[in-house]
Amino acid sequence: MQKQLVSVIIPCYNQGIYLEKAIESILSQSYRNFEIIVVDDGSTDQTKEVAQKYPLVKYVYQSNQGVSAARNIGIKNSTGELVVFLDADDWLLPDALFININYLIQNPEAAFVSGAHELFYQPENKSWLIQKEVTENHYCNLLQGNYMGLPAVGMYQRWVLNEFQFDTNLHYCEDYDLCLQIVRKYPVVHHTAPVAVYNFHEDSVSSNHVEMLKYALLVLNKQKSIVLNEPEEACLQKGLNNWKVYYSEKIYNKLLYQLYDLNLQVDKEGLEALKENDQELYFKFIAENKFNDNVDIITGA
Structure with a gap:
């Protein structure tokens, strides 16, 4: 050995x-x-x-x-x-x-x-x-x-x-x-x-949640032409969803932190990633923003 x-x-x-x-x-x-x-x-x-x-x-x-x-x-x-x-x-x-x-x-x-x-x-x-x-x-x-x-x-x-x-x-x-x-x-x-x-x-x-989500989905999408049967297809779809849920939650929490810190700007790329991958959390964040005077993330004012 x-x-x-x-x-x-x-x-x-x-x-x-x-x-x-x-x-x-x-x-x-x-x-x-x-x-x-x-x-x-x-x-x-x-x-x-x-x-x-x-x-x-x-x-x-x-x-x-x-x-x-x-x-x-x-x-x-x-x-x-x-x-x-x-x-x-x-x-x-x-x-x-x-x-x-x-x-x-x-x-x-x-x-x-x-x-x-x-x-x-x-x-x-x-x-x-x-x-x-x-x-x-x-x-x-x-x-x-x-x-x-x-x-x-x-x-x-x-x-x-x-x-x-x-x-x-x-x-x-x-x-x-x-x-x-x-x-x-x-x-x-x-x-x-x-x-x-x-x-x-x-x-x-791995602390760059937006890029990690982007590339995790990219890697899995490369497998679409490789999966051979319905069980593998189901695993692939579950994986795509798992990554979206996992990183969308992290992106959402980071956006909230930015929203309530007067010294930080809301990450527009994070917001776009949330909009694309988790509509529920995206609109939840938009609603949260309406009660905050830090920044208008819609108009940029």
Whole structure:
């Protein structure tokens, strides 16, 4: 088991402040046969200095092309039979590699294995364990929502990444898109042991609810030509609705916060997204606005 090399790829764009903890979480792994590749996606902060402090880190630089391109470059510059994608602001739990590699040894036909994660909510210094049991029909389950949650919970076989890589046209939900492509064709394994920590902070990509909703729906709509039967079609439609409900609620709450803060402007893009995806919440917000003197969101006065 210790003979299999695991390549941990860390794309980083101006997240040098978090990078050290991500690297240290790999160096602290109970499974010791790994390599670390940091792909600097055109950062202007201390990313290079942090990465080059560690002799075991292979530092790769590219002009800013986005996280998908950075991960793809990381794949090309790695040599492991197994691959993990760790975002620079997240970290692995100490037994992450050991747990996931054992599942792949037990299931050698699987294209990847994924596990549970902890959600660390930085603004309040709180953590929650996020687990979802999925033992069969992974494609339909993934259509209904991204049960993986973040890239770092997965460990991929090299051979599947020779066939599928990240879509560089996607600026959000690119990992969701990749997993849907893989699960459509190959068996995978998911378990409920926590292996990674998702660090949610004010600069997190997923805090941009409008863009997350836009790209989640885009990724799922790509599956319309791929679903094969009525049950899969039903899962796809449920997934589209689930994303609309999930992010519309978040957009609505953010708009309310903006509405009642005299120092903030109401996000017009958020309002348009709400209008397009959840008419009930949209008109609820419009009604709320009538009782507020902060801003007339209809006339802009």
